[in-house]
Amino acid sequence: MPKETVLEFQNVSFSYNETANVKDLNVKIKEGDFVAVIGSNGAGKSTFSKLCNGLLKPTSGDVLVTGLNTKKEKVSNLAERIGFLFQNPDRQICCQTVAEEIAFSLKNNGIPEDEIKLRVENTIKEFGFKADVEPFNMSRGQRQRLCLACLIALNPKILILDEPTTGLDYKECMEMMNRIKELNKSGTTVIMVCHDMEIVLDFARQVIVMNRGEILASGRTREILCDNELLSKARLLQPQIAATCTLLGSDYKDVFTVDEMIARIKELKGKK
Numbered sequence: 001m002p003k004e005t006v007l008e009f010q011n012v013s014f015s016y017n018e019t020a021n022v023k024d025l026n027v028k029i030k031e032g033d034f035v036a037v038i039g040s041n042g043a044g045k046s047t048f049s050k051l052c053n054g055l056l057k058p059t060s061g062d063v064l065v066t067g068l069n070t071k072k073e074k075v076s077n078l079a080e081r082i083g084f085l086f087q088n089p090d091r092q093i094c095c096q097t098v099a100e101e102i103a104f105s106l107k108n109n110g111i112p113e114d115e116i117k118l119r120v121e122n123t124i125k126e127f128g129f130k131a132d133v134e135p136f137n138m139s140r141g142q143r144q145r146l147c148l149a150c151l152i153a154l155n156p157k158i159l160i161l162d163e164p165t166t167g168l169d170y171k172e173c174m175e176m177m178n179r180i181k182e183l184n185k186s187g188t189t190v191i192m193v194c195h196d197m198e199i200v201l202d203f204a205r206q207v208i209v210m211n212r213g214e215i216l217a218s219g220r221t222r223e224i225l226c227d228n229e230l231l232s233k234a235r236l237l238q239p240q241i242a243a244t245c246t247l248l249g250s251d252y253k254d255v256f257t258v259d260e261m262i263a264r265i266k267e268l269k270g271k272k
């Protein structure tokens with residue numbers, strides 16, 4: 001069965017002031033996709049993600065979230081369909097305890113009291129939090145996990161993540177990304193703004209490349225990340241191993257990971 005389109009941009013442009021900051025964006029994201037949005041600073045990634053959840057409304061064109069036009073819907077109405085994880089968890093956290101924080105967004109979305117109690121308990125158990133801990137006494141990584149937990153408790157169809165691994169150490173980063181991967185496996189559509197090409201390579205199945213407010217290209221992750229010409233046009237670098245393999249030449253075509261590199265070296269040795 002063909003998958004449902006859950007997010008659509010139709011000829012979208014947006015201007016903060018006189019000139020268009022993003023223009024002519026046409027995007028269709030299907031249910032269950034895992035899409036990374038990449039581009040250098042100022043390319044329009046944050047503007048794109050804020051247009052997705054209705055925080056910004058298009059100056060022209062339309063954004064449809066599960067069929068709802070963001071121009072006509074309140075952000076709060078969209079929030080139960082599309083969750084937004086800010087880059088800085090402290091922009092999101094506003095309560096005195098972990099339990100209150102999780103309950104807060106559920107209350108704002110009109111979930112009934114007994115359902116809130118249940119969801120808070122389940123979320124705390126799932127993430128291994130302590131209900132009474134003060135969020136600002138938690139580490140940055142834990143606060144980021146708490147923000148993700150608040151979003152998951154709402155059970156949105158689509159998650160937008162703005163640089164979800166910024167400020168996390170390697171272990172925290174992998175924990176966060178593996179949790180997001182699991183969510184995606186269970187059907188949540190994920191749209192992730194990310195500057196880390198290794199994370200993009202490991203987790204996203206599709207990539208949208210932005211440059212100077214426009215979409216330069218979109219396609220499957222590996223096809224995009226091996227297109228050096230495209231990436232340099234967008235002022236981006238290939239992931240390290242892919243870049244090394246580009247320099248090594250056609251024998252190392254389509255090699256992206258250490259394991260693939262080892263397999264290719266063995267294969268080439270065997271041919272000699």
Ligand code: ADP
Binds near residue numbers: 016021045047048
């Ligand atoms: P990215 O997230 O890729 O770094 P942004 O979406 O933040 O890019 O920015 C796209 C363009 O919009 C840039 O030219 C930036 O200067 C401009 N811009 C972003 N936010 C604002 C704002 N609040 N007011 C005016 N211009 C802005």
